[in-house]
Amino acid sequence: MTAPTPGYAPVPAEQRTNVLAIVSLVISILGFNVIAIILGAIALSQIKKTGExxxxxxxxxxxxxxxxxxxxxxxIIVSVAVVASSGTVTN
Structure with a gap:
């Protein structure tokens, strides 16, 4: 009788990347900053819960x-200051 062959170790499941994290980064690069901050915060919360x-x-x-x-x-502040200071002064 032959010895049983050892089984293969199970392949660990590949960890997924949180979709909202990707969307947050892309949206921030496109300039939708408030939405990016909100989505990033939601993504961090989901990542903490799911381990993604x-x-x-x-x-x-x-x-x-x-x-x-x-x-x-x-x-905006600098632009307003420059416009306000460039007014003509008449004596």
């Missing part, structure tokens, strides 16, 4: 969205 991959993508979407909003606010 994509935490870095969700964080990148949030960070790019937030930095873009801050830059737009700074540009």
């Amino acid at each position: 991959k994509g935490r870095g993508l969700a964080l990148a979407g949030i960070i790019i969205g937030a930095v873009s909003i801050v830059l737009v606010i700074i540009i």
